[in-house]
Amino acid sequence: MGKYLICVLSFVLVGITGLKAQQQRYGFVDTAYILDHMPDYKSAQDQLNESSAKWQSEIESIYIEIKNLHAKLRKDQVFLSPELKSKKEREVLEKEALAQKLQSKYFGSDGSLYKRRQDLVRPIQDDIYEAIKEIAKAGNYGMIIDKANGPTIIYSNNKFDLSDKVLYKLGIRVNKQ
DSSP, rough: HHHHHHHHHHHHHHHHHHHHHOOOOOEEOOHHHHHOHHHHHHHHHHHHHHHHHHHHHHHHHHHHHHHHHHHHHHHTTTOOOHHHHHHHHHHHHOOOOOOOHHHHHHTTSOOOOOOOOHHHHHHHHHHHHHHHHHHHTTTTEEEEEEEEESSSOOOOOOOOOHHHHHHHHTTTTOOOO
């Protein structure tokens, strides 16, 4: 019986040791926090906001023209010949089509704003990813979780927050208060 107990205990100890060897470290980052502390990202956001405002202003001015054309057409329609009335209505429709086309061109799913965002923000995201990957490999982390978007983490211990390490790796120093 004693040999049997020793044998079972040996297997249990080997199993526990094997489980501990398989355990990995986990960490999390807050990419929103990281981005908020990156001057390059703030600059990119400013450029995107500037472009967006310019394009939005251009579209709004066309809609104002459309509104004015509608008002003029309603006011003058009794005095217009059927041909002239039809011509004015086509002008309004063409302006509306132009506004919709510009809106799609600038703000559509593959529009200028999307492409500009890709050009300006993608390199920053790639830098963050590379810094996270290096920290994960150096710290032997099995998984790094981003807690910025959505309620994906219910509880997190701040001692595992690697956001400041990522900023440091990117050459950005943050003064904690």
